[in-house]
Amino acid sequence: MSEAASPALVNGQRVTITITDIAFGGEGVGRTDQFVVFVPFVIVGEEVEVELTEVKRQFARAKLIRVITPSAHRVVPQCRYFGECGGCQYQHIDYPTQLELKHKQIADLFERIGGFPRDAVSPVIPCPQPYNYRNRLMIRSQWNKPEQKLNIGFLRADSRLVVDLDECQIAEPALNEQIRHVRANPPPKGGLKVVVRIAPEGWSVPRDSFFQNNFFLLPRLVETVRERLKDSGSKHLVDTYCGVGFFGIEAGDLVESFVGVEIDQQAIKAAKLNAVSRGRTNGEFIEGRAEELLPEILRRFNAANTTVLIDPPRTGCPPVGLESLRQNRPAQVLYVSCHPATLARDLNVLCADGVFELKNVTPLDMFPQTQHVECVADLRLARNS
Numbered sequence: 545m546s547e548a549a550s551p552a553l554v555n556g557q558r559v560t561i562t563i564t565d566i567a568f569g570g571e572g573v574g575r576t577d578q579f580v581v582f583v584p585f586v587i588v589g590e591e592v593e594v595e596l597t598e599v600k601r602q603f604a605r606a607k608l609i610r611v612i613t614p615s616a617h618r619v620v621p622q623c624r625y626f627g628e629c630g631g632c633q634y635q636h637i638d639y640p641t642q643l644e645l646k647h648k649q650i651a652d653l654f655e656r657i658g659g660f661p662r663d664a665v666s667p668v669i670p671c672p673q674p675y676n677y678r679n680r681l682m683i684r685s686q687w688n689k690p691e692q693k694l695n696i697g698f699l700r701a702d703s704r705l706v707v708d709l710d711e712c713q714i715a716e717p718a719l720n721e722q723i724r725h726v727r728a729n730p731p732p733k734g735g736l737k738v739v740v741r742i743a744p745e746g747w748s749v750p751r752d753s754f755f756q757n758n759f760f761l762l763p764r765l766v767e768t769v770r771e772r773l774k775d776s777g778s779k780h781l782v783d784t785y786c787g788v789g790f791f792g793i794e795a796g797d798l799v800e801s802f803v804g805v806e807i808d809q810q811a812i813k814a815a816k817l818n819a820v821s822r823g824r825t826n827g828e829f830i831e832g833r834a835e836e837l838l839p840e841i842l843r844r845f846n847a848a849n850t851t852v853l854i855d856p857p858r859t860g861c862p863p864v865g866l867e868s869l870r871q872n873r874p875a876q877v878l879y880v881s882c883h884p885a886t887l888a889r890d891l892n893v894l895c896a897d898g899v900f901e902l903k904n905v906t907p908l909d910m911f912p913q914t915q916h917v918e919c920v921a922d923l924r925l926a927r928n929s
Contacts, residue, residue: 556595561575561576562591563586563590565588566587567582568652568653568885570633570914572584580603583607583608584633585608590614591612591613594608617637619638620636622635623714625707627701630698631914632714632914639674650917654884654905658891658895658902664903664905667907670909671908671910672761674912677759678712678757679716679758679759680740680755681712681719681739681740682737682738683726684698685731685733686734686735687733693708694730696708696726710723722740726738746821748788750808750814754787756910761908761909765908765920769794769853769880772906772920773851776875778849778875779799779849780799780850781798781851782803784865785855785856787808788818789814789819789829790818791855791880793818797824802826802828803845804827804828805837812829834865835862849875851876853880854879855879855881860881860887860890866890875924875925880918882911884907891921891923900925906919906920907919908920
């Protein structure tokens with residue numbers, strides 16, 4: 545849309561729009577005179593009044609003023625901070641509709657970014673407990689100058705300011721006790737962060753090491769990885785970004801041998817302890833960068849009989865790691881990701897020139913009430929590679 549074609553919209557102006565879609569990230573999409581307007585906390589089909597907060601050349605952002613025609617799928621949020629706190633985006637939507645919404649968003653992303661068929665994306669596996677599921681939270685502190693007090697909580701939905709709160713409805717009850725403890729014993733100044741977590745039973749996890757934040761759906765995540773690994777027939781598993789060895793240990797009985805690779809020295813020490821405590825004796829754990837160690841490991845294991853599992857940070861797999869997979873060509877790549885957009889981007893690279901083929905994507909709702917969703921993508925080496 546050209547500058548001249550844009551309607552004369554200004555910040556602070558109120559308009560009425562009908563929501564036609566929910567974009568990845570949680571914002572609803574509507575139009576006024578064909579000009580796109582993004583607004584949070586709405587549902588497809590709703591007619592809403594919004595106030596424009598940011599007018600750009602080709603789109604605008606707005607805040608919700610009132611719902612004129614509510615959706616049948618709108619529910620009352622359980623959290624009194626919803627809409628102010630930026631942690632959740634979907635508490636106003638009934639849970640079955642959240643699952644359908646996330647499935648559509650993932651299929652849209654995969655189709656648009658990689659040209660992958662929509663039917664490659666399976667229905668989203670629901671969480672058995674859509675509230676009170678998180679086992680880890682990062683609490684922020686910020687000095688509130690106008691009120692002369694320390695705000696302790698999470699970032700607001702509309703800014704980088706901290707909303708002061710004393711509970712989180714998506715956190716396990718034990719974490720809310722820890723939140724109240726932090727409030728009773730606040731950090732000495734603003735700007736400091738406090739991580740509260742519930743340790744996973746039977747696992748050694750250093751303070752700063754990663755572990756999945758939803759114990760309730762974790763068995764289904766393990767089950768999904770095991771099913772895809774078993775279907776491949778691989779004899780060896782390389783668990784990259786292995787952290788404390790979770791996937792290698794949980795799926796190691798399906799292969800002759802496995803190796804976990806992780807750059808975090810403390811996590812590797814914990815992985816070795818976890819393997820011993822769980823009686824997993826057919827694997828080893830190596831400290832180092834996966835992209836550097838992968839060629840040697842695949843030569844030792846025989847790439848044609850090996851699955852490489854990658855579970856990188858939200859930013860995705862670094863380009864050198866993707867290129868290493870393309871060059872060394874294991875029989876299967878299982879990509880576990882909590883960010884569908886970076887996942888689709890990376891799969892597009894892996895599948896370029898017909899090196900790998902996408903067989904299936906299994907989404908799991910490890911983050912109910914929020915925009916986030918975990919995915920397990922199953923890639924196989926193309927027959928002509």
